[in-house]
Amino acid sequence: MTQPDAAKLVGLLADPTRLAVVAALALGAADIASVAEATGRSQTEVALAARRLGRGGLVRRDGAALALRAELFGAAARSAGEHRPPPEPLSPDPAADAVLQAFVADGRLTSIPAHRGKRLVVLDHLVRVFEPGVRYPEREVNALLAVWHPDTAALRRHLVDEGMLSRAEGTYWRSGGTVEV
Template sequence: MPAGEPLRLLSLLSAPERLRIFSAVVLGATTTDDAAERAGIPVREALRCLGRLERGGLVERRGARWAARPDVLGDAVAAASAPDPSDLAEEDGDEADSAVAAFTRDGHIVALPVRRSERLVLLDHVARAFEPGVRYAEAEVNAVLRSISTDHATLRRSLVDEGFLDRDTGHYWRCGGTVDV
């Protein structure tokens, strides 16, 4: 997520009319008329606000209905709240542990690092969940990754793209990363 994304989303909701319209859609308004009525603003203004929120990714059209995208806000908060590993005090001197700790909470990944070097450290940590030399069905890989990330598909792709896992005909195996001895 780009560094300015949380600020951009916050600025979208800084106008009282847009905030009221977004809230109305979050609370169940699905039509422009219903959202305008709930927000207490004219339909024309509601439509203008919905268009701006749609361009910003906070609402979307599903046919003739509006739907809120509160997950976009959640992702922005998670990305913004992930501390920069370079700011962490390293008590034990282990840089890899600090990088992993910076992007996980209670064993769950809260954000994938933007910096490739930090992402590789985190992916190496995740790859250790797979035994070298063992072939795993995609469902098994997904189950392991779901236990540590809400976006298991992106995590799986990243592990393959960065050379920690390889795949062929629905099966995966570990092909990279460090091995605990």
């Protein structure tokens, strides 16, 4: 394996015996006998797995001696990261986008920011799911917020406290946040 490839590494590790061999080598085993002892696998199983790992470039073999090429994991991770397209911006404002990229992944809020300034950016992004002029029962507000984060009560409270949602008698409506025209 001259060029590290994350998919190929994952494929090599998909077999439980090969994974056990790699783990034993990473923990210090250095030959077929010690890997067999560490993994509880037979020497034949270890030798076959080591041969496949050697063909894949992850293990160096010299007779019965084995050596894991652990540096390939970091190289494969870096290579996979280089080929990933940049994330779609979540805001036209670069500062707001940086905050949103830190707290939103795959369309979900990973955590509610503790810092008020960052929380305001996130709340301004979330409040856009509510249309101005529409009244929402609490159950619907919870359903819309649950798409973003499981702690709907905290999000609802923050939106109300920051004046982005208003409430009266169990009904909520949008009263703040950025509105696109």
